[in-house]
Amino acid sequence: MAKHSFSVPFSGSSQDIVAKAKAAIEKAGGQFSGDQSKGNFSVSTPAGTVKGTYAIAAQSFSVDITDKPFILPGSAIEGQVRKFLSEA
Known part of the structure; x- marks a missing residue:
């Protein structure tokens, strides 16, 4: 069961948003597959x-955080993901 879920609308291609997400996660030392x-x-x-997991439908990048530290609010994770995806 997801601990926090949200969607980020985007313009452009799904390849571009996936590449942006992958680059941000890997730059932070994480692992990304998909x-x-x-x-x-x-x-x-x-x-x-x-x-977490992600899914793309139309122009929406949907994220489900499946595991996170108890002390880290889902809203903080969401804010960071939104920041990553908005950067050029």
């Missing part, structure tokens, strides 16, 4: 590891 329709990721934070 394609233009769905996949999963994990990244370590000072508080612990965050794991």
Whole structure:
């Protein structure tokens, strides 16, 4: 069961948004696997590891955080993902 779910609308191609997400996760030292329709990721934070899945439908990048440190709010993770995806 997801601990936190959200969707981020995007413009452009699904390949571009996946490439952006992958680059951001890997730059943070995490692991990312998937394609233009769905996949999963994990990244370590000072508080612990965050794991999740994503799916793309139309122009929406949907994220389900499946595991996260108790002390790390889902809203903080969502904010960071939104920031990553908005960067050029």
